[in-house]
Amino acid sequence: MPATIHNNVVSGPEEVLIPGHLSYGQFIYEKFKQAENKIALISAETGESVTYKYLLQCSVNLAEALRSLGLKKGDVVALSSENRFEFIVASHAVIFCGATLSTLNVTYTPGELTHILQIIKPKFIFSSPIIAQNLYDCSKDLAFVKNIILFGEYDVVPSIFYNELVKKHVDIDDFMLADVNGAEDAVAVMCSSGTTGLPKAVMLTHVNFLTLSAHMKYYLAASQGNKKQAVKTALSLIPWFHAYGFITTMAVMCMHIEVVFLIRFDEQQFLETIQKYKVNMTTIVPPLAVFLAKNPLVTKYDLSSLTEIWCGAAPLSSDIQKMVCQRIGIDFIKQGYGLTEVTMACCVDLTSGEKIGSCGTPAPGMKIKVIDIETGKLLPAKEKGELWIKSPLRMKGYMGDKAASDALIDSEGYVRTGDIGYYDEDGFFYVVDRLKELxxxxxxxxxxxxxxxxxxxxxxxxxxxxxxxxxxxxxxxxxxxxxxxxxxxxxxxxxxxxxxxxxxxxxxxxxxxxxxxxxxxxxxxxxxxxxxxxxxxxxxxxxxx
Known part of the structure; x- marks a missing residue:
């Protein structure tokens, strides 16, 4: 991506602004409707697959059922589950109703769950069986929680069954989505750890999600420009309750790419899935890159279908990047940098390895400056300081914590990331440490x-x-x-x-x-x-x- 540097501020390409009245739910609805009977999701564990049309049908069925239970615009619905088909349907149904979706980590302890539930105050909670007891114990005395909606077929806790709610058929063409103010209404509340360690509830708007989807399409098109093989199949392993996994998977599906998903990381299953489904693209985190670089099992599988590996969530060393590329034959691992507070991706490296170790240049519409942590001075290229980011992808704020929101954003609208890094003379960024000590x-x-x-x-x-x-x-x-x-x-x-x-x-x-x-x-x-x-x-x- 081209970057410009002016007065020690690095800017990405010009943003194509998303009109503020648009709805992310309407975007999903139209994209899924266009794809019709194309395969959308495949479970690597079972081999079961579903089409975009099937997912859309289940989503509108569930949306109408939720409305009949009293869900309305402005309500919050929590969802805590491992990756599974119902996760996508439940997410879309909530968004179609104009409500706000909040995804919760399945490994949260009772203390962490109680903390976040008191902040988001969900009317309903979707749960898989693996966390249902924990969720029930933490929510049974909360008056604002009306029902737990349970995935699966077993009566683990007092609840409503998801399978019962999706049974009643609703005509897709007659279904009416809720009207929203895309620039102001929160489509999702994603959890992010703060300096206290307890989760903060990051409110992201419809326009945030729409803009990120446009960016993802731009990144993939730019990366694939010089390659003969288009991305047809992607592997999704990052948990969907995590902002990184959820936002990227939603964006990829809206490009009508077939997504194979894993419930958990298993060395053999991960490699077998890439080989069996001829996966072209996957998103990973650095520990997975280390596995690909060093584990002897990797050489026993044909991973030649992979043309796109995108890595995020933490810095990836240049040595590991090189080892993975040499071992599996991919040209380069695309490293990105972002945070939930600015809807994930702030920088993406779309080169072919010329700037190895860099997380790339600013995304469209992004402005990034580097501030000396002692003096507050704006720093030039090659000098390390705290990264501050200004972006149309900036969060609406922390739910229930205006003071923390105000403290994070300066008078010019820049978000203080707490990360230490620098940029080079071409506007490529390198993240080297974390000021906030997480x-x-x-x-x-x-x-x-x-x-x-x-x-x-x-x-x-x-x-x-x-x-x-x-x-x-x-x-x-x-x-x-x-x-x-x-x-x-x-x-x-x-x-x-x-x-x-x-x-x-x-x-x-x-x-x-x-x-x-x-x-x-x-x-x-x-x-x-x-x-x-x-x-x-x-x-x-x-x-x-």
Whole structure:
């Protein structure tokens, strides 16, 4: 993508602005209707497939059923599930009704669920059986939750069955979508970790989603311009409850690309799926790139159909990029950079490897500046500072937290990312560190402050500090430095198990516990995490993917 640099601000191509009155639901409806009987989704686990027409029919059926249950514009509906056919139908039905969809991580603990439910206040909750009990326990006393709608056929908790709601046939041509104000109405609330570690509810509008869909089409067209093989089949592995997985999958489907999806990562199934379905495109995170680069199983499969691999959620090293390309024969892995607060993609590298290690140039309509974290000065090329982004994809705000929304955005409309990076003389960006100190474990954000607060509740812990330990496969592993309380004989195992019992899997202390005599702090009492990192063992950890 062409970039321009003026007064130390890097700008992407001109944006084709989306009219503010348009509806993302109407966009989906029309795109799915156009595709008719083309295959839309295939389950890699079962081999079952469904067409775009089938998904649209189920979506309008469910939308009418939800309306009959009282769903209206402005209501919020939560959805927590692994990747499955019903996930797409439920999402579309909610959007067709003009309501707001909120996708929730299936690994949330009761504390995390209770926190986010109190913020979003959903009228209905769609759930798969794997998280139904947890959701029921957390919502049964919340007056605003009217029903849990359960996927599957087993009566796990008191609920309404999804299968019953989609039975009544509705004529697609007669179906009327809710009117929305695309620029103002939230189509989705995606969860993003804040500095406290508890999820923040990021409100994204219809225009945000429409603009991102236009960008995705632009990226793919630009990337495929010099290639003979068009993308016909994509593999979706990133969980759809995650903004990265959900937004990219929706955009790809609206391009009428056949999507094969996986419920979870299994080494053999992942490779077999690419080979069996001749997958052309997939989105990954760095740990998957490490797997493709180093696992001996990879060479036993034919992955030559792959022409597009897009990597996001965390920085990908140039060495791993090169290893993957050499091993499977792809020309280049496209690395991107983004955050939920600006509807994901801010930069995408659409070169053929000339800027390896870069996450690319700003997306259409994006302006990015680099600010010195000490002086606030606007920095020129090659100087590191905090990235600030101005974009038509900026969120509407954090639901229920106006103060946090206001603190994130400056007077010119730039979003403070908390990420440290720089740009080169051509406007290509490189992300090198995180100012906000969040640990990235396999693409998930882990807040040290949350784990520290939890550790301090342990009777054997006097002081503590948490940092990320570099790990080749996972990115970073949460690691705790602990000062024992006098007289305490608490062990590493005690603390690791204690934390594991209270937080979701991404936050487990996989980097272990290091006992120290004191925790370094500055004059105001803030933990000096950079000093703690110097105490980490020199050898880089290697975890199992």
């Amino acid at each position: 640990i990235k474990y396999k693409g998930f954000q882990v807040a040290p402050a949350e784990l520290e607060a939890l550790l301090l509740q342990h009777p054997g812990v006097a002081e503590c500090g948490v940092v990320g330990k570099p790990d080749e496969a996972a990115g970073e592993l949460p690691t705790a430095f602990v000062v024992r309380l006098p007289g305490s004989d608490v062990t590493e195992t005690d603390i690791v198990q204690y934390v594991a019992g209270k937080v979701s899997p991404a936050k487990h202390l996989r980097g272990g516990v290091i006992f120290v005599n004191d925790i370094p702090k500055n004059a105001s009492g803030k933990i000096l995490r950079r000093e703690l990192k110097t105490l980490l063992p020199n050898n880089t950890a290697r975890s199992k993917l």
